[in-house]
Amino acid sequence: MALSNGIVIDNLEDISDPSDWSTSKFPNLSQLDSSLRCQICKDFLKAPVLTSCGHTFCSICIRRFISDSNKCPICLEETYESGLRKVLLLDSITKWFSNNRSELLKSVKIDQVNDSQDEDDANCELISNNIQILDNDSKSADSSKIFTINESPNNTEKKDDVLAECPICGVFMPITDIQGTHIENCLKSNPEDMKKSTQKVTRNGSTISQFFSERTNKTLQKSSSHITQQNSLTQNESSAQSQLQPKLVKTKQRLANLDTSLSTIKLREKMNLFNIPTQGTRIQMEQRMKEFINLYNANLDSMNPVNDRILLDRLQKWETLINNIKPKHTTPPINADEQTIKRQKIESKEWNNKNKDHFSDLIKQARSNMKKQKNKVKTDSDNIERDDDKEHEQFSDNDTELLL
């Protein structure tokens, strides 16, 4: 894209921005787009949290900001880390939107738009008219596997549609479809054909169920403005899969803010507890610990928390990114040489740490190659290999523990 003075920035096109919708059939979608973005990073909300003043940001963004100054970036009201609450519903909405955005954008730009949109609208109305019924039915879905959708005056096409489960493949679809070609295909039990014919329908089915589960949640939230713990329990029970966090989250406690009066030794102990690298100056260590606490707590706000190892990886990435900048304005150029040397040392250490696994793999390979070449040393290398295998097993055990 050429800016006013002819500057060309290639990757400007790739940056997603609310203005993408301005050329589409529904320019107003840009409002939805921009409201699903974090005001700090301008990207889609990741693990959104609500401040006590009612504003929403990415968990990691607001934590990074709050750890320096305790105010809301939007209204400057006092905001504390302890006051942040995760918003799982918004998380799933944002995730849906960002996942389907490119497709949506594409379809909105083509002429077919009007038809499909009308259909969508009709579906929306249909569903909103029947939430109650669907809700009841879903609870007793096991006993009666057929549930009907009431007549909707605006919808002439789907008037007689009755959803039913195909007795063979178990997919919900309009009963007319089952009676038509679908059941024959199913009986032929040609898996590829079946896939083709049912793919579309399964997708519909899933979106409908998703849709009404989100709807019911919304209505639940409306009826109870204060969500207590009990409420959230009932919410979880109401088949709101989209708002379920893994159980791991409940067992994990949030980390407290870093106590800067901690002695360096204690700080180092604390960092060792989480396997955080402890090199560098005290200030660097504090910064690293702070960032880790932010990452850790933000991870607990996420729908799909990752294990601590990945967090450590991210921490490392963050640090190298921060350090990569040459401190142009802050430090005089005389010190630059010393600093670059120090940085290079640290970088090589980090490089070694990062690729430890890879290195050990290579060593293993080399050893097995040696084994093939020299039959004499066979017994020795066997022993070594066995040791390696043991080590490897221990590693993978650790991994699974962390994943669980």
Added chain:
Amino acid sequence: MSSIANKRILKELKEFSENHSSSDSLLSLVSSQDELDNIIININIKDNELYDSNRPFTLSYKINKNYPFTPPQIIFIGNNIPIHPHIYSNGHICLNILYDNWTPVQTISSVVLSLQSMLINNKVLEKPPDDDNYCKHGPSDPLQAKWVFHDDTV
């Protein structure tokens, strides 16, 4: 530049160029380095007789590695520095949202808008009272200065 700052500034540039791409726009992006850490913007002031609408003011918006968590360095540069009770001759701007009250929610667009309104609403062609002293003894980086914000009128 860190990826967070980089991504963020790209989004801002896109938004800015999207909104101010027409030729009659009062704002224009003049240049930005490959690193995207220093963005130069021309600001034209039309509705104030005190300023010549044909001579744009040039603003430098320099971001650092922690942007947007730390404020960017924003100064007027070039030969044409606006005369304003809150703008020093060396281009430094006395505006609280650029320093103490900076929040990561602010963008190039929002900052330029504030400066535009600051200039459009100006009624006196005066320099700040301590202009000479500040330009001689003040820090070269406005972020290092200690600002006292007292005047809410302009």
